[in-house]
Amino acid sequence: MSQERIAAIVGIHEYPLRDVGGLMSPLQIKAACAAKALEDAGLSWADVDGLYDAGDGGGAMSGLNIAEYFGLKPNVIDTTAVGGSSYEFHAAHAKRDIAAGKVRVALLTYGSTAHSNARAIGVGGQGGGNHHPADVMETFAGATLISNYAMVAQRHMFEYGTTSEQLAEISTATRYHAMRNPDAVQAMEDLEFLDIRETTIEDVVNSRMIADPLHLLECCMISDGGGAVVIASAEVAKNCRKAPVWILGSGEATKYPEIGGDLTTSAAIQSAPLAFSDAGVTPAEIDIAMIYDSFSITVLTLLEDLGFCKKGEGGAWVAGGKLRFDRPAEGPALNTDGGGLSSNHPGMRGIFLLIESARQLRDESNAQVENAKLAIAHGNGGMLGSRHTAGTIILGRD
Amino acid sequence: MSEAKRPLPSAKEHDTQAFWAATRNKEFIYQQCKACHTVIFYPRRHCTGCTDGELEWKQSNGQGTVYSFSVVRQSYHPFFRNQVPYVVAWIDMDEGPRILSNIVGLAASDKEVSIGQRVTIEWEEHEALSIPLFVTID
Numbered sequence: 084m085s086q087e088r089i090a091a092i093v094g095i096h097e098y099p100l101r102d103v104g105g106l107m108s109p110l111q112i113k114a115a116c117a118a119k120a121l122e123d124a125g126l127s128w129a130d131v132d133g134l135y136d137a138g139d140g141g142g143a144m145s146g147l148n149i150a151e152y153f154g155l156k157p158n159v160i161d162t163t164a165v166g167g168s169s170y171e172f173h174a175a176h177a178k179r180d181i182a183a184g185k186v187r188v189a190l191l192t193y194g195s196t197a198h199s200n201a202r203a204i205g206v207g208g209q210g211g212g213n214h215h216p217a218d219v220m221e222t223f224a225g226a227t228l229i230s231n232y233a234m235v236a237q238r239h240m241f242e243y244g245t246t247s248e249q250l251a252e253i254s255t256a257t258r259y260h261a262m263r264n265p266d267a268v269q270a271m272e273d274l275e276f277l278d279i280r281e282t283t284i285e286d287v288v289n290s291r292m293i294a295d296p297l298h299l300l301e302c303c304m305i306s307d308g309g310g311a312v313v314i315a316s317a318e319v320a321k322n323c324r325k326a327p328v329w330i331l332g333s334g335e336a337t338k339y340p341e342i343g344g345d346l347t348t349s350a351a352i353q354s355a356p357l358a359f360s361d362a363g364v365t366p367a368e369i370d371i372a373m374i375y376d377s378f379s380i381t382v383l384t385l386l387e388d389l390g391f392c393k394k395g396e397g398g399a400w401v402a403g404g405k406l407r408f409d410r411p412a413e414g415p416a417l418n419t420d421g422g423g424l425s426s427n428h429p430g431m432r433g434i435f436l437l438i439e440s441a442r443q444l445r446d447e448s449n450a451q452v453e454n455a456k457l458a459i460a461h462g463n464g465g466m467l468g469s470r471h472t473a474g475t476i477i478l479g480r481d
Numbered sequence: 482m483s484e485a486k487r488p489l490p491s492a493k494e495h496d497t498q499a500f501w502a503a504t505r506n507k508e509f510i511y512q513q514c515k516a517c518h519t520v521i522f523y524p525r526r527h528c529t530g531c532t533d534g535e536l537e538w539k540q541s542n543g544q545g546t547v548y549s550f551s552v553v554r555q556s557y558h559p560f561f562r563n564q565v566p567y568v569v570a571w572i573d574m575d576e577g578p579r580i581l582s583n584i585v586g587l588a589a590s591d592k593e594v595s596i597g598q599r600v601t602i603e604w605e606e607h608e609a610l611s612i613p614l615f616v617t618i619d
C-alpha cells in the first residue's frame with residue numbers, strides 16, 4: 084500500500100489579504116479562492132463532484148447551502164467540522180472518496196473575517212457555551228485560549244525542563260520564513276505588528292507575557308483570510324496544469340481531558356503512526372513540516388508526537404535554528420510560509436498547511452527547500468490543552 | 482453600568498445539574514461506576530467504562546494537587562479583564578477528578594504557584610450555587 088498514487092492536490096490558492104476591511108464575507112472569500120484554485124488546476128466549477136466544508140461562512144448546516152452558493156451539484160458532501168484541522172480531515176476523506184470511485188474532483192474551501200470582526204480569539208473569555216456539560220464545568224474559571232495552551236507549556240517545562248528560549252526557536256524560525264513571503268510581510272503591516280523583522284530568541288523571551296509561560300511573540304496573529312484546495316483522482320491529475328502533489332497517507336484522532344491524562348501529549352500520538360504507515364515513510368524522510376502553529380508550544384508538542392524526536396526532547400531538538408528552510412541537512416523546514424505566528428491565522432489554519440506543503444513540492448515556495456520530496460501537514464483543531472482533534476496528512480511529489 | 486459578574490454555570494444542564502446542586506451545600510461530588518469502578522468526571526448519565534454500570538455519587542474531600550497552571554495577564558472578558566493577573570489551573574482532586582479552576586488568595590504581586598502544590602476548595606458563594614475555587618495549603 085505504500086506510496087500509492089490515488090489522489091493528488093492539483094489546485095491551490097491562498098487569499099492574499101489578511102485584512103479585508105470588513106468589505107468581504109467569509110463566503111465571498113471561499114468562492115474567490117475556489118475559482119482561483121480551480122484555475123490553478125486547469126479545471127472549472129463544473130468539474131467539481133465532491134464538496135468538503137467546515138461550516139465557516141455557511142454555519143452548522145453548511146451542507147444545505149454551500150453547493151447552492153457555489154452553483155455546484157456534488158455527489159459527495161462532507162461537512163466534517165473539527166476546528167483548525169478540518170482541512171486535513173477533508174483531504175483524508177477526499178482521498179477515501181476518490182479511492183471509492185465516488186469523487187473525481189474534490190473542492191475544499193475556507194474563508195474567515197476574524198480580524199475584521201475584531202474577534203479576540205486568544206484572550207477572549209472562553210466559553211460561549213452553557214450547553215455542553217464540559218462548558219458548564221469549565222467556563223467559570225475564565226481560562227483564555229492562550230492560557231489553555233500555556234498550561235501545556237507549563238507542564239512540559241515541569242516534566243522535561245523545556246525552556247522559554249527553546250520554545251522561542253519556533254517563533255524565530257517562522258518569522259525567518261515570513262520575512263521571505265511578501266504576503267506575510269504585508270499581513271504584519273496590515274495587522275500593525277510593531278517590529279517587522281527577523282526576530283531573535285531574546286526578542287521572543289523579552290516580549291510581553293500574555294499567559295505564563297507564553298509571551299506575545301509565541302502567539303499567532305488574528306487575521307482575515309482564506310484559501311482553497313482542489314484534490315483530484317490520478318486520472319484527472321494527469322491532465323491538470325500543475326504537477327500533482329500526492330496524498331500518501333492520513334491519520335485522524337481526538338483527545339480530551341481525562342483523569343490522570345498527560346497534558347504534554349496530543350492526539351497526534353494516535354494520528355501520526357496511521358499516516359506514516361499509510362505512506363510507508365518515516366519522520367526522518369520528511370523535508371517539510373507544516374505544523375499548526377497556534378502557539379510555540381503547539382509545534383513543540385506536535386514535533387514530538389509526530390515522531391521527529393522523543394517525548395520531552397523537543398526543546399533540545401529544535402535548538403540552534405535547525406527548523407529554518409536553509410538548513411535541510413539538520414531536519415525538516417518548519418512552516419515555510421511564515422505560519423500562523425507570522426503570516427496567516429484567521430482562526431482555522433489547517434488549509435494553509437496543505438497549500439504551503441503543495442507549494443514546496445511544486446518548487447513554488449518563497450522559502451523553497453531544494454529538492455523537497457516529502458511534506459507533512461498536521462492540523463490541530465480545538466484546544467491543545469483540553470479537547471482537540473489531530474489531522475495528519477503526508478504528501479509527496481512524483 | 483453594573484459591574485460584570487463571573488460567568489456562572491447553567492444549573493439546568495442535564496448531566497451536570499446534580500453537581501451544581503451539591504455545591505449549594507459546599508460539597509464537591511463526582512461519580513463512580515458501581516460495576517467497573519470507573520470514576521467519571523465531568524458528570525454524565527452513563528458509564529464510559531462499561532455498558533451496564535450504574536453510577537453513584539461520591540463526595541470529595543475537597544483537596545487536590547496542581548497539575549498545571551497559568552497566570553492570565555490579559556483577558557478581554559468583561560469580568561475577567563478586571564481580575565488580571567489571575568491563576569487558572571488544572572487540579573487533580575485526591576479522588577481522581579481533574580477540574581479547571583482558579584487558585585485565589587495569592588499575593589497580587591507575584592502569583593507564585595507551582596505544579597505539585599497542594600490546594601483545597603474555597604467556595605465562592607452565589608445565589609443558586611457555589612463555585613469551587615482553590616487556595617494553597619502547606
Ligand SMILES: [Zn+2]
Nearest residue numbers: 514517528534
Ligand atoms: Zn462501569
